[in-house]
Amino acid sequence: MWQMTGRFIRKWFHRLGSPRWFYQVTGKWLPWLALVTVGLLMVGSLWGLGFAPQDARQGNSFRIIYIHVPISVLSLAGYYVMAAAGAVALIWKVKLADMVMVSAAPLGAALTFLALLTGAIWGKPTWGTYWVWDARITSMLVLLFLYLGVIALNQAFTSRDTAYKACAILSLVGTVNIPIIYKSVDWWYTLHQPATLKLTGASTIHPSMLKPLIIMILGFYSFYALVLILNTRAEILTRERRSSWVKELREP
Amino acid sequence: MFGESSFGGILRRDLLLAFRRGSDVLNPLFFFMMTTSLVPLATGPSASQLALIAPGIIWITALLATLLTLDGMFKDDFADGSLFQIILSPQPLWLLVLAKVLAHWLVAGLPITLVAPLLALMLALPDAGYVPMVIGLAIGTACFSMVGAVGAALTVALQRGGVLLSLIVMPLYFPVLIFGASAVHRAVEGQDYYPVLALLGAFFTFALLTAPFAAAAALKVGING
Numbered sequence: 001m002w003q004m005t006g007r008f009i010r011k012w013f014h015r016l017g018s019p020r021w022f023y024q025v026t027g028k029w030l031p032w033l034a035l036v037t038v039g040l041l042m043v044g045s046l047w048g049l050g051f052a053p054q055d056a057r058q059g060n061s062f063r064i065i066y067i068h069v070p071i072s073v074l075s076l077a078g079y080y081v082m083a084a085a086g087a088v089a090l091i092w093k094v095k096l097a098d099m100v101m102v103s104a105a106p107l108g109a110a111l112t113f114l115a116l117l118t119g120a121i122w123g124k125p126t127w128g129t130y131w132v133w134d135a136r137i138t139s140m141l142v143l144l145f146l147y148l149g150v151i152a153l154n155q156a157f158t159s160r161d162t163a164y165k166a167c168a169i170l171s172l173v174g175t176v177n178i179p180i181i182y183k184s185v186d187w188w189y190t191l192h193q194p195a196t197l198k199l200t201g202a203s204t205i206h207p208s209m210l211k212p213l214i215i216m217i218l219g220f221y222s223f224y225a226l227v228l229i230l231n232t233r234a235e236i237l238t239r240e241r242r243s244s245w246v247k248e249l250r251e252p
Numbered sequence: 253m254f255g256e257s258s259f260g261g262i263l264r265r266d267l268l269l270a271f272r273r274g275s276d277v278l279n280p281l282f283f284f285m286m287t288t289s290l291v292p293l294a295t296g297p298s299a300s301q302l303a304l305i306a307p308g309i310i311w312i313t314a315l316l317a318t319l320l321t322l323d324g325m326f327k328d329d330f331a332d333g334s335l336f337q338i339i340l341s342p343q344p345l346w347l348l349v350l351a352k353v354l355a356h357w358l359v360a361g362l363p364i365t366l367v368a369p370l371l372a373l374m375l376a377l378p379d380a381g382y383v384p385m386v387i388g389l390a391i392g393t394a395c396f397s398m399v400g401a402v403g404a405a406l407t408v409a410l411q412r413g414g415v416l417l418s419l420i421v422m423p424l425y426f427p428v429l430i431f432g433a434s435a436v437h438r439a440v441e442g443q444d445y446y447p448v449l450a451l452l453g454a455f456f457t458f459a460l461l462t463a464p465f466a467a468a469a470a471l472k473v474g475i476n477g
Contacts, residue, residue: 142423149420156410165473166406170420173402173466177424180455184427188434 017094019236020245026229033226040219048212055209061125066213068118070220072140075115076178078108078224079143082150083175086168096232098164099239101171102154103231107224109147116140135189139182146174160239258343259351266355269328276324280360281367284317288371299376306375307385307436311392311429314364318393319418321360322400325352326408330475335408339471346464349471353401353464361393377440384439387449388432391456395428398456398463405470427455 015021048066055062082104089098119137120130131137150167157163205213240246270276291309292302329335338348368389369382377385403421407413435448 142426145419145423149423152416152419153406156407156413156416159476162409162473162476166470169402169466169470169473170406173424176462177427180427180458181423184430184451188430 013092013094017092017096019096019099019240020243022096023233023236026233030226030229033222033229037219037222037226040215040222044212044215044219048209048216052209052212053206058126061122064118064122065209066216068115068122069213070217071111071118072115073217074220074224075108075111075140075143077221078104078111079146079171079178080175081228082108083168083171086164086171089164090168090172096236098168099235100228100232101168102164103228103235105147105150105154105167105171107227107231109144109151111224112140112144112147116144133189135182135186138189139185142181142185143178146171146178150174258341259347262338262348262351263355266352267358270355270359276321277359277363280317280321281363283320284313284364284367285371287313287316288375292375303376303378303440306372306377307381307433307440309375310368310372310377310385311389311433311436314368314389314393315396315422315425315429317364318360318396318400319421321356322397322404322421323407323414323417325356325397325401325404326471326474327404327413330408335471335475339475345468345471349401349405349467350464353397353467356401357394357397361397362390364393365389377436380442381436381440384435384445384449388435388452391449391452392428392432395452395456395459396425398459398467399424399428401467402463402470405467406474408471408474409476428452431455 045066049063052063054060082101085097085101085104088094089101116137119140123132124130150171153170154163154167157166237246237249288309291305295301295305326335329338339345341348365386368385372382372385400417400421403417403424406420407417410416431448431452435445435452438445438448
């Protein structure tokens with residue numbers, strides 16, 4: 001029993017480590033994943049923008065929550081995806097994991113930037129200002145800096161092999177630091193500024209508003225998976241362009 | 253003092269090199285003093301206003317001065333090839349990295365800590381702030397050296413690693429800056445500052461337990477360029 005599971009895991013692990021296998025398998029997944037993404041995002045946004053009730057205090061401007069919250073969730077989750085891929089690449093020397101890590105960095109940075117941007121747009125009508133040095137906002141800004149550091153480091157190396165290892169180490173060090181940074185910023189905020197600006201807490205959100213939000217979060221998760229797979233496929237093609245199977249793709 | 257051990261050997265060699273050259277010790281100090289004295293020129297010399305921002309200024313300039321010296325932590329050894337000997341030696345690499353970090357702190361962080369009270373005096377920092385500032389800077393610059401060692405190791409082989417090094421290391425310095433500056437603020441406001449220094453100490457301990465290993469791994473990667 002255990003032997004069989006072990007063999008199965010090893011086989012799967014080896015297969016997944018092969019960029020070629022990944023490229024072929026995800027090629028079959030992509031249309032379905034795209035369908036699910038479009039479906040979830042369409043249902044979620046139509047429901048959220050058109051049918052969910054207005055907020056008693058914020059009116060219609062609260063509806064940006066259906067974009068802002070999923071993006072913010074994913075920008076943080078994206079860092080852990082990047083760091084986990086980096087760890088796998090560093091420990092087991094899986095080629096594919098390093099490609100996933102490299103593809104996840106710009107995607108995560110873009111999501112973090114969008115989270116800050118949508119937050120600022122939401123903040124203006126709600127709080128009367130685009131920016132406050134609130135604990136969450138500040139730690140999102142630090143997260144953006146961490147992403148930018150990984151991207152800059154990746155571009156600085158001429159050797160691919162060194163670049164991914166360096167990025168993996170940096171993103172792992174960043175992962176260890178994220179909770180510390182978050183706690184310290186949180187603590188700094190409560191010390192220096194009284195929490196004058198408060199939204200109606202996310203936990204007290206009414207079910208009629210929560211349901212479309214959950215659909216949007218799921219939709220953005222599958223959107224993230226879709227874009228990450230597309231980015232990784234592009235990275236595979238660039239890096240394996242001299243191998244025979246990529247050449248066959250080009251000239252069948 | 254450290255006899256024939258490899259840790260002591262590297263520490264002694266790095267200190268000798270730095271102090272014989274002189275500029276390694278003095279230049280960061282001058283930078284620290286100059287950037288700090290820029291602030292009153294930009295914000296106005298009112299003592300009450302300066303006293304408010306003094307802890308922040310001193311912590312930020314200390315951070316920048318340390319950051320400036322990080323680039324050289326492994327680079328000279330990389331250029332003359334002794335870094336390869338250090339990596340190839342049959343000693344645990346994290347221990348040798350720790351020796352280099354300690355040497356870096358003695359050359360950069362400690363002088364900055366010792367000069368800081370003078371600058372604080374010029375910035376009209378209230379009396380209560382001096383003790384937490386010096387203790388905080390001593391611990392904080394050591395954290396800067398340790399966390400910075402990871403970045404310095406990653407960028408050791410890069411030609412223009414300086415700005416990149418600052419970019420990748422600075423986000424990791426946020427907690428140290430927050431704890432360090434707020435210890436001084438709390439002391440000035442008459443509050444208890446020990447808990448904050450204890451948090452800074454906790455960060456230091458955590459960095460001591462993890463950073464040398466990360467820096468050693470980073471060094472093995474970084475030398476390949």
